[in-house]
Amino acid sequence: MNCTDSRSRLHAYLDQELDLPGVLSIDEHLASCEACKTIFARQFALQSGIRKHAAYYTAPGTLKERIRRVISHTVTETPANDVKPRWQQPRFRRFQLGAAVAATALVSWIAAIQYNCGAKKASPLVSR
Amino acid sequence: MALTRAFAAVYVPGAKPGQQHRSEDQGEALSLDERARVRRFEAIFVTHLDAAYDYAHWLTRDERNAEDVVQEACLRAFKFLDSFHGEGGRAWLLAIVRNTYYTWVKRNKAETLNVSFDDETMLANGCELADLESTGSSIDQVLQQQDARRLINGALDQLPEEFREVIVLRELEDMSYKEIAAIAKIPLGTVMSRLARARKLLLQHLQRAQQESRP
Numbered sequence: 106m107n108c109t110d111s112r113s114r115l116h117a118y119l120d121q122e123l124d125l126p127g128v129l130s131i132d133e134h135l136a137s138c139e140a141c142k143t144i145f146a147r148q149f150a151l152q153s154g155i156r157k158h159a160a161y162y163t164a165p166g167t168l169k170e171r172i173r174r175v176i177s178h179t180v181t182e183t184p185a186n187d188v189k190p191r192w193q194q195p196r197f198r199r200f201q202l203g204a205a206v207a208a209t210a211l212v213s214w215i216a217a218i219q220y221n222c223g224a225k226k227a228s229p230l231v232s233r
Numbered sequence: 234m235a236l237t238r239a240f241a242a243v244y245v246p247g248a249k250p251g252q253q254h255r256s257e258d259q260g261e262a263l264s265l266d267e268r269a270r271v272r273r274f275e276a277i278f279v280t281h282l283d284a285a286y287d288y289a290h291w292l293t294r295d296e297r298n299a300e301d302v303v304q305e306a307c308l309r310a311f312k313f314l315d316s317f318h319g320e321g322g323r324a325w326l327l328a329i330v331r332n333t334y335y336t337w338v339k340r341n342k343a344e345t346l347n348v349s350f351d352d353e354t355m356l357a358n359g360c361e362l363a364d365l366e367s368t369g370s371s372i373d374q375v376l377q378q379q380d381a382r383r384l385i386n387g388a389l390d391q392l393p394e395e396f397r398e399v400i401v402l403r404e405l406e407d408m409s410y411k412e413i414a415a416i417a418k419i420p421l422g423t424v425m426s427r428l429a430r431a432r433k434l435l436l437q438h439l440q441r442a443q444q445e446s447r448p
Contacts, residue, residue, distance in 0.1 A: 116429050120403060122410050147372050151436055154376040155404045158385040164286035168300050172282075172307045176274070179311060180267055 106134045111141050119148050274311045277322040282307075284323055284406055285330050291401040292334045294390060306333040324408065328416045331398075375439045388438040396431035403428060 111134045117123050118131050135142050285306060290299040306329045310317075317325050375384060389397060395417075402408040402416060413424045 116425060116432070117410075120410065120428070147436065148432060150372045150376060151432060151439075152404065154372070154381065154385055155389070155400065155435075158376070158382040159389055159405060160382075160386050161283075161405055162287045162290035162296075162299070164282045164303065165300070168286065168303060169282065171300070172278070172304050175304060175308055176271065176311055179308065180271060 106130045108134075108138060108141055111135070111138070112144065115145060115148060118145070119152060270311070270314050274314050277314075277317070277326060278307060278310065281323040281326045285326050287405060288327050288398075288401060289330050289334060291389070291397060291405075292331070292394070293337075298337070302330060302334050302337050305337070306330040309333060321412070323406075324412045324416055327402070327406070327408075328418075331416055372436060372439060375443045384439060384442050388435050388442070391438065392431055392434055396427055396434060399424060399427045400431045400435070 111131055114123060114127060114131060118128065123131070135145060282303070285303050286299060289302040289306070290296065293299045293302060306326070309332075310326055310329050313329075375381065389400065392400065398417060399413055402413045408416070410421055410424045413419075414421050417424070419427075
């Protein structure tokens with residue numbers, strides 16, 4: 106690896122976005138190139154400096170309260186039209202499925218009985 | 234957890250599954266789906282609220298505006314919660330914060346002027362971008378100064394917005410290139426080039442600050 110290749114991957118190396126072979130090839134180059142080593146060291150120092158000194162703004166407690174109120178208001182202000190009707194709710198959907206299965210079974214049972222009765226009546230004619 | 238208690242006020246204690254309930258305080262019906270949505274939102278929201286606020290603060294550079302943006306973003310996140318699937322709740326929320334911020338900028342365009350230095354400004358001032366190879370001064374010396382915190386935050390504050398946001402996402406929120414690309418809606422290559430440019434500008438700014446502080 107030459108200096109141009111090494112420096113083109115500087116930031117990916119710094120941000121741990123390179124794969125292992127990429128990291129190893131840069132490590133190898135840095136071990137023998139003082140100029141690149143200086144540049145990389147400066148970037149590392151900058152990154153460490155930002156992570157150490159840059160302000161991290163944490164959300165104030167009052168904001169959490171505000172958001173809580175807004176969400177609560179949104180939920181409770183849901184118009185009646187937006188609330189799903191009972192027949193679309195999961196419990197009633199399960200009930201609908203059960204009712205459909207039961208109805209199918211009933212129809213099949215009735216059809217089977219009628220078929221058997223018809224067969225018994227027809228059998229004497231067949232024997233004649 | 235305060236937020237859990239807060240949301241519990243919206244829930245109906247002892248409600249049977251599937252039962253439509255009328256809260257005495259709110260007097261409104263809450264479906265099972267609504268309660269599940271609130272709980273799901275809480276799980277994402279509580280964990281990542283600080284990240285959302287920090288990102289919004291660096292974008293708006295103002296406490297009150299950051300609060301407004303995060304509040305609006307959380308409301309949007311709640312409304313569009315069904316569109317969120319799988320992992321990456323933080324990146325998802327930050328992407329909404331970003332979208333909300335740009336909506337807010339459009340709404341307050343007359344009041345908001347993004348004053349920042351950029352390459353052209355610097356060149357106009359006769360300050361050419363420092364070449365990394367030619368700079369003799371060490372960044373370590375700057376960072377060891379007592380006011381290193383002020384210098385770093387000042388330099389970040391003056392970065393153009395598109396550079397500042399990638400630095401904040403990378404260094405403060407520890408986002409990967411892929412996550413930054415998804416949040417900022419830019420290609421992976423642009424993430425890399427913006428990070429490189431941002432770091433170059435920061436170094437240049439810090440070195441100039443060091444030169445100015447010399448007697």
